[in-house]
Amino acid sequence: MPSDHHKPPRQIGGELVIPILAVGFTIYFFSTIWNSPWTAQVSTFMVGGILLLVCAIFFVRAGIWLVRGEGTLGVGNLFTMDDIRTGRIGLLLTTIAYVMFIDTLGFTLMTFLFLAVSMLILAKGKNAGFITMVSAAMALTGWAVFIWAFDTRFPRGWFETTMKAVLANG
Numbered sequence: 189m190p191s192d193h194h195k196p197p198r199q200i201g202g203e204l205v206i207p208i209l210a211v212g213f214t215i216y217f218f219s220t221i222w223n224s225p226w227t228a229q230v231s232t233f234m235v236g237g238i239l240l241l242v243c244a245i246f247f248v249r250a251g252i253w254l255v256r257g258e259g260t261l262g263v264g265n266l267f268t269m270d271d272i273r274t275g276r277i278g279l280l281l282t283t284i285a286y287v288m289f290i291d292t293l294g295f296t297l298m299t300f301l302f303l304a305v306s307m308l309i310l311a312k313g314k315n316a317g318f319i320t321m322v323s324a325a326m327a328l329t330g331w332a333v334f335i336w337a338f339d340t341r342f343p344r345g346w347f348e349t350t351m352k353a354v355l356a357n358g
Contacts, residue, residue: 200250200259202266207243214239275309282306294345295335300327 214236221232253259271277286302293301303323311319334340335348336355344352 197257197262198253198259199262199265200253201261201263204247204250204261205263205266207246210239211243275312278309279306282309291343292345294348295342296327296331296347297345298343299330300324303327 217232218236221229224232250259254261282302282305286298290298300323303326304320307319307323308316331348331351334342335344336351
């Protein structure tokens with residue numbers, strides 16, 4: 189029985205979308221690293237394992253809500269006007285753009301754009317200079333660690349090609 193008779197059951201169907209996608213992505217991610225070095229495999233399984241654990245906890249919690257009658261599988265709250273006001277739609281579009289253009293623009297430039305736009309959306313356009321500097325520092329750190337130092341197979345674009353030439357030719 190619901191603990192609060194005045195409160196309608198929570199619609200958890202929409203809340204299950206991201207955890208379900210996260211589980212699917214994690215399983216796919218696990219399947220792509222079999223031929224990678226063991227360090228990459230360990231890192232992947234650590235991060236993926238944590239993600240799967242958090243999703244499992246949420247699924248158990250959602251199941252309890254369903255059994256108690258405190259939740260339904262309704263999806264009426266999947267998209268609301270709050271999504272526009274809070275920037276969720278903008279973040280979704282930014283994420284889709286990141287996935288679509290990372291192969292073209294490369295890891296570093298696309299990561300910079302993704303971080304800058306995402307943080308500007310969350311900050312509602314305030315502190316643009318600071319956000320730009322933080323985004324640049326984070327993208328450059330990602331380039332230095334993952335591409336320059338570890339030579340991972342992240343997508344190379346204009347920035348990576350230019351930096352490779354600069355570092356090779358001084």
